[in-house]
Amino acid sequence: MIDSHVLVLNRSFLPINITTAKRAFSLLYQGIAKAVNSQYETFDYESWSDLSIEQHDETIGLVDRAIKIPRVILLVTYDRIPKTQVRFTRANIYARDRNTCQYCGVVFTKNELSLDHIIPRAYGGASCWENIVCCCFSCNKKKGSKGLHETGMKLLKPPAKPRWPPFFKVPLQDIRRQEWRMFLNMVDISYWNTELLE
Structure with missing residues (x-):
């Protein structure tokens, strides 16, 4: 309370x-x-x-x-x-993605999620709003450090900078x-x- x-x-x-x-x-x-x-x-x-x-x-x-x-x-x-800038933080990424794995579409608690670089850092992927999504541990393990085209996985929606107060x-x-x-x-x-x- x-x-x-x-x-x-x-x-x-x-x-x-x-x-x-x-x-x-x-x-x-x-x-x-x-x-x-x-x-x-x-x-x-x-x-x-x-x-x-x-x-x-x-x-x-x-x-x-x-x-x-x-x-x-x-x-x-x-x-x-x-x-009024939305800071690029883990909590705000979870809020943007509504605690939903952006690969399998399942809603998880924050403790059951991680962040994933869509274009892996090994391939030059940046840490920015458009390249990071919420991801469950299972999907993150499946994707690993591969690109989406290599795994056949698809995003629910393309990530974007949030636009909220x-x-x-x-x-x-x-x-x-x-x-x-x-x-x-x-x-x-x-x-x-x-x-x-x-």
């Missing part, structure tokens, strides 16, 4: 990040952020902790009471918009949070789609 996701807004109410509930409470308590409800009202720590809790609300328990976990916080003084790397169930929709709809997605640097 304390590690669940909270949308972070700059003071212009634009989404800039996603953090954990634990970090959100820390920012709220320090006065760096305010909690935001569905009517765009903002609350400091004391006023947020005084709000009544409904049955479906997620809460954290304190010694003397329970406090509703805010789903959206607003940074009081931060008004910039961060650079950086806060879209969180689980889809969090993006569906009702509390986030009004803020995510304010964003012109094309603004966030930037070219990646390798």
Whole structure:
């Protein structure tokens, strides 16, 4: 519960990040952020902790009471918009490929996947978005350091640089949070789609 996701807004109410509930409470308590409800009202720590809790609300328990976990916080003084480049990382490759082996099409956990160079490094293949895919251990062993034409294996789809806002790397169930929709709809997605640097 304390590690669940909270949308972070700059003071212009634009989404800039996603953090954990634990970090959100820390920012709220320090006065760096305010909690935001569905009517765009903002609350400091004391006023947020005084709000009544409904049955479906997620809460954290304190010694003397329970406090509703805010789903959206607003940074009081931060008004910039961060650079929005999706970093070339293992986690982002898994997110792009949706934890799916790009050869056999089976969905795996992250621990059951590896990364594969489509054009092997031995043949001059680069470590870049267009040449690396998620691959299960079985398919990776089968392919080895051979090219696709040598193994007869085929890709589900050609890999490409992801084009998503950086806060879209969180689980889809969090993006569906009702509390986030009004803020995510304010964003012109094309603004966030930037070219990646390798």
